[in-house]
Amino acid sequence: MYENLPFLQGGGQLGALMLNTDWSTTTVGSPDCWPESLRSAVAISLNSGFPIAIYWGYDFTLLYNDAWSAIPGQKHPWALGKPGAQVWPELWEGLQPEFESVLQDGQSYRRPDAPLYMHRFGYTEECYFDYTLSPIVAADGSVGGVFNAVIETSYKVINDRRNSVRNAFLAQAHTSATIESACEKIKVIFDQSLMDIPGYGLFIQDGQDSTAIKAILSGGLTETQLLEISKLIEDKASLEVQTGNRLDNLATNMVNPIVSYWPEPVEEAFITPISAGEASIKGYLVLLASARKRIDEDYLTFFTAIAANTGTVLNNAASAELSVAYQNELQRNAQLASELTYNEERLRKMVMAAYFPLMILEGEDFLVSIANKPLAELWNKSLNEVTGRLLLDILPELKDQAFPELLRSVYSSGLPNRQDEVEVYFLTPEGRELKYVSYSYDPLFDPNGRVNAIVVSANDITAVVKTRQLLEESHEEQQALNEEVTASNEELIASNEELAAANEELAAANEELAVTNEELSETQEQLHHTLGKLGLSEQRFRNLIREATIGIILLSGPELTVQIVNKAYGDLIGRNTDELLGKSLFDIIPEAAGAFRKVIEPVMTTGRPVSLYDQYYFVNKDDTRIEGYLNLTYQPYRETDGEVTGVLVLCQDVTAQVRDQQLLEAGERRFQFMLNSIPQQVWTALPDGKLNYVNQVVAADFGRSAEEIIGQGWEAFVHPDDLPASILGWQEALESGKEYLAEFRLRFADGAYLWHLTRAVPFVEDGNITVWLGTNTNIELQKQNEQRKDEFLSIASHELKTPLTGIKAFNQLMKRHDPSRIGVYVEKSGENIQRLEKLINDLLDVTKINAGKLTYDLKPFDFSGMLADSVESVQLTSSTHQIILEKPDQLEYNGDRLRLEQVVTNFLTNAVKYSPDANQVQINCWVEEGGVFVSVRDFGIGIQDQHIQRLFDRYYRIDNTSMRFEGLGLGLFISAEILKRHMGTFWIESEPGEGSTFYFRLPLVQNEPVEVIKKSAQYYSDTHITISKSTTGDWLEVDWTGFQNVDSVKSGGMRMLELVKTTGAHKILNDNTNVVGSWSEASDWAGEVWFPMMEQAGLKYFAWVHSPSVFSKLSAEKSVDVKQGDTEVRFFSDAKVARDWLEHLAD
Incomplete structure (x- = not known):
């Protein structure tokens, strides 16, 4: 319909819908008449992947893009072209003011995670959105519509809320000693979770009749509804309830529909059994679903977790109730007495250490049980005159004041009372003295919830109040005098006019002239008197500020010119008052403008005072930096007509107090850092033995957060066999106050139990244990x-x-x-x-x-002759095996002949011993790559992989299920040490059932040099390794070649580190296919030193292609087992598969 309009082209489904919509029937009108601002907005939305809606015109006609179309649910596509009030009738009352404000005032809005209750899928749904409303502005500045960019955050908000419920259950998993207390805690959690669980019922099966159930806990349900739910559960129980059963259509099926939290009736519920362990509780949990959310997979997951958590809390409580009831009874009296003494002493110390007046009043007759020195000074008393006496005996003058009645009110209501700037009168030898205080009355409760004492804190603000009052009085007096001066000037002008008139009529009015002269004289005297009073008032005002001990400065005008300033303020910034008066403050200290101008100017414009506490400041004076901390009050300075013309600033220096607090906090941080830096498990516990801190080593070892570990306690990680003795020993230590020593096994993150030595010592202050400090040593x-x-x-x-x-x-x-x-x-x-x-x-x-x-006699000898002698020696003692020595190369070697013969003999005797069903042992020797190689092969039982790396350990022996072999398990350990002394290495290749081959290599030259073949910024090659930047990807290709030992591995590893840094590669293909021999001695270095360095240089992924050598493969895996850091390492047997993995990794 509108194909010739470019701004409607594209845009997916909504673009097509817009093209085929008859817009002439809407208030927007035909698209060919749309203003340019609307066209641009529509084009932007249709070509954006972000959810965008446009509300156009006075009725906010709706246009939107594909990404936004999911938001209205079933209202799409009907909503396109409809007014906002018609699309969102359930929301419009709340949204309309925002939309109209944007349209009329050009005001923009941002609403993160805003709750909106939408009717988009046939019911009112709880939804959350992060949305903005922005004006669509035309070229002439007019606003034609609202641009609405939005993201639905319902999943995040609701799941965060549900996770908090789950975390609340986890926190209570091991905190209940009785089923009753567990039910109370479960009820508290459920009652705080009504948005997601508007009702619940916990039903327990009768122990005598497994089909009968009774409710022990419920919420959000009436008694009648509870009975209906019980009947539904009984019906379900007869069908053998399994986790995940749902009750649907509750509003229809129940005679008394459930309405809880939300105004709509509950439609769905989830029913699941609970049972666990020996101390099990069997029953069913019913969880009502929100009326504004339907049960989906996320809801089912949440309900399933809550049911499991409920069962855990109940069953743990049942177990605890059975196991600790007797023990708790024995400890109860002693523990209560100890806690009372400790808390009373701690409270007394806190009161005495407070820098502000503080006391505790006990009983309704107000006995002063504890009071500190600042309080006694406020009352002009000594501590002995105060402590242990009744308040109204100490200060009888308070009886006629409001304070006793206020204290009684706190006792009766249990509610705190706080007031600022209250007048209080004290009797002194000089008479009745008025002071101003700010105070707080906070009740203390006994175990039964009754008020048994009141904590009274006060702050004497008399000086501040009087200073302010004097400033206000002086200001008012000054204003009054100004008015008198103005009136006197007006009278003088009038008199002069009369004098002029009298001069014109001089001949006829001599008597009037005399009278006028007298009036003029009187007026002049009044003027002089008024000016004198004004000067006196001004001087009193300035004297008051000058003598104040806190810094005071009066700033006026937009330039913040200094009108009045005292010495105390000048001292704070290293200036005298003459340097400041009459000048703009921030011309003198421009470095302070950034921090304080933005505070002062709003006070002048709004007339509202502002207070800042512990505010850092700094100024420069010559080459000196002056800095500190201030408590600041910015008070507007008003004229008599109420106009604000300046700002009065009061500055109290609190640098010493703030730095003392900072030192205390720094000390605590250093202590935490020290504990976390100790490479062993460190923990602390409260005087009652409850765990309250673990260091990062504990969290890393257990694979849990510190909060989880503290919540669960050590009991969750100690081996069950060791737990009874450890608990008994810990209880004895708590009772006696003596050092605790124990050995037990702790479960690590991988499930393995490792032995630890635990030591805990009490820290005693004033005869009382305040904390236990413990360590667990592996x-x-x-x-x-x-x-x-x-x-x-x-x-x-x-x-x-x-x-x-x-x-x-x-x-x-x-x-x-x-x-x-x-x-x-x-x-x-x-x-x-x-x-x-x-x-x-x-x-x-x-x-x-x-x-x-162990001594060595190093000298040249005939190596091949040594081999022949070894073979002959062993052959003489073996009648069952033929030992075949392949003709070795003639070779002279520099070493200890007898010790190396001991090695060969040991290899040969082991070969004979572990091949009882064979009749042959083969020994070979050859020279290759700068070293002499020896191999001894048997055709015996072979060796499992798990035994290979431990063969060279001291005392290690392989026990075959069908036979045992003599010996102490020392031969291979001694052989390994001899070979290491000769800078040699060794390895094994074995196949169970087919035999084993033992190898060793001795270098012909000590400290073998590495021959560099080629080196550049993206390439390196030597006799052991080749490293190059991949031509098809962003990784390094590494090919290890030939025999590898500790030195060659470390050298190659550092070359790889250099190229990672120069090329920026963060992936490596590490190919060991062509490796001969083992580099097991480098395993720990690779895992603990090299991998962390590579990760710091940028390495993220490491594809490791195995060597055919079993020993080399095991060594590689060992280096990953001890690896530190987060580099992801994967092993492959095929280099092509490894490359495919690297290629498909996201950068």
């Missing part, structure tokens, strides 16, 4: 070592006893049998002696290794 490794030690001692005792038993047996046989067999027995005894000798030598070597005293 002793898991110590526990494991203890277990290994015990296992080792058991093994060692067995292994050492076995050859001794054999020797003893053969000696007995030699005594009993034919001498011709002595040779055989001697040979067998000798074998047992050799076995015993080996065990003892292994133990001695371990001892030397631990002490750093």
Whole structure:
């Protein structure tokens, strides 16, 4: 219909609708007559992905785009071209003033998360929107319509509210010791959640009759409605209620429809069973749905969570009621007495430490139980004259004043009373003295909710009030004198006129002239007298300001010219009064203008006073910076006609108090920082033992927020087997006030339980415990070592006893049998002696290794000859296996021949030992890449992956389910240490059921140099690694080549760090496909040092392609297990798959 109008082109569905709408029937008129401002607004909205509506003309005819079309729901597309009042009859009464203000005044509005109750899906719905209303302005400045940009925030607002309900339940999960208290807390939460749960019923099954139920908790329901709901539940129960059942059409099906919170009747409800644990409560929870929200997936999720949370609170309370009832009874009296003493002492200290007058009155006869020094000084009394006496005995003059009756009112009502600038009269030796105070009466309640004391705080403001009164009186007096001067001047003018007339008639009026002269003289005397009084009043006003101890300055006019200023103010900014008078204040201290001009000018324009507290200021004087904190009062200065002509500023220096507070807060922050910096779990608890702080280490270890951990307490994380003893020990410590020591297992975020040593000490002040400070030290490794030690001692005792038993047996046989067999027995005894000798030598070597005293004799020797000797030695003791030595290269090596022979021998004996069903062991030696390689291969049982990395640990032995092997588990540990001493490395390749190959490599040159092949800003290559910027993506391609050890890994890692920084890449493809050997010694360095450095440089994603080597693969995974930081690491077996992952990651 309007295809020739460019501004209506495009715009999706709404663009098409606008083109086919007959606009001539609307107040907007035909589009070809639309003003340019409307055309531009429509074009903007149709081409925007943001929800936009336009309300045009006096009736606010509605136009909108596709993004906005979801907002009116079922009213779309009917709403297009309709007046706003017709589209939104349910909202227009509230919206119309805003729209008309925009149209008439050009006023813009922004309403974040504004509640709007829309009728768009057949019922009144609770909705929230973040919207703006802006004028659409024509070229001539007129406003033709309203531009409405809007985002619906219903989901965010409602779900935030629902999450707060869930959090409230979580906070109460472990806080109830009885079912009754749990029900009370559940009721409080439900009663505060009526927008989402306008009614609820908690029904418990009768223990005798599982089909009978009774309501124990309800809200938003009448008794009759509760009975109807009960009947519905019984019907549901007979059908074996499952989580997620809904009750629909309640308004139709119920005789007494439910109306709660919202004016419309409730239509839907959710019913679900609750049960848990040994202390279970079985029953059903009914949750009414909001009349203004229909149950959808989000609502069901919310209801399901609330039902689960309700069951948790109830069942935890039931469990607690059973387990702690007896214990609570024993502790009750002692705990109450301790808490009372502690609270009373803490209250007394707080009162005595207050810098303002403060006291506590007990009983309705107002006994002063606690009072501080400022209060006694206010009354001109000593503390001894005040404490322990009745208020009206101390100050009988108060009986005829209002204060006793006000105190009685606080006692009877339980409501606080606060008043400012109240007159109070005190009797002094000099007579009756008037003071002005601001006071506050706050009730204290006993456990039964009755008022048993009143906290009275006061502030003596007499000086401030009198200063202000004198200023006001002086100002009024000055104004009166000004009026007298004006009147006198007028009289003088009149007299002069009369004198002139008299001179013209001089001859005829000599007597009148004399009279006039007398009147003139009197008028002049009055003028002089009035001027004198004016000067005296001005001087009194200035003297008052000059002598004030707080800074005072009077500023006038738009330039804020200094009219009056005292020395106290000048001292605050490092100036004398002569430097300030008559000048614009911010010409003298321009550096203060930014902070204070914006405060002063509104006082002058609005006439409303302003007060600021603890306000920071600074000014410059020569080369000195003067700074501090002020309490400021800005008072408008008015003339007699009420006109504000200036601002009177009162400045009280509070720098010392503010800095003391800052030091206190800084100390608290430093203490928190210190506790969070300690690399172990640190916590504090209240005197009653309740946890009230945990440091960040605790939160990180448990994978929970500090608030969750504090709410749950340690009990939720201690191993169930350790919990009873730990609770008992903690209770004993709380009762005795002595140090608490315990060992128990704590559950970490990954579900693993680790042993910890817990120590807590009480902090005692004035004989009372104020806080418990505790630490949890991880002793898991110590526990494991203890277990290994015990296992080792058991093994060692067995292994050492076995050859001794054999020797003893053969000696007995030699005594009993034919001498011709002595040779055989001697040979067998000798074998047992050799076995015993080996065990003892292994133990001695371990001892030397631990002490750093294992000696090495490094010198050149025939390496291939050493291998041959080792093979021959082991072959002599093995009749079941043929040990095949592939012809090694002739090689001279610089090292300890005997120690390296010990390594080879150990590898060979293990190969024989762990391949009992095989008959062959292969040993090979070759030189490659600057090192000598040795491999020992067996065809035995093989080794599982979980055992491979631990084989070289001290005392570690593999126990096969079908056989056990002798030895102390020290051989490979000793071999590993010998190889490390020679700068060598080792690794294993194994396949369970097929055998294992043990490798080691010894460098032919110590500190092998890295040969750099090519290096640039985006490329690096050496003998171990190649790094390049990908040509198809924004990542680095890294290819490791050949044998890798600790040094080569660290060198390559630092090269990668350099290129991440220079190229800005935040993704890496780390390809280990061509890696030979293992770099397990670098695992911890990679995870704990290198990954954090890379993350700081910008690394976000790390694709790791495994080496074919099992040992290398396990080492890589170990480095990720100990990795610190948030870099995402994924392992791949195919480099192409790894590249695909990197390519599809969003930047």
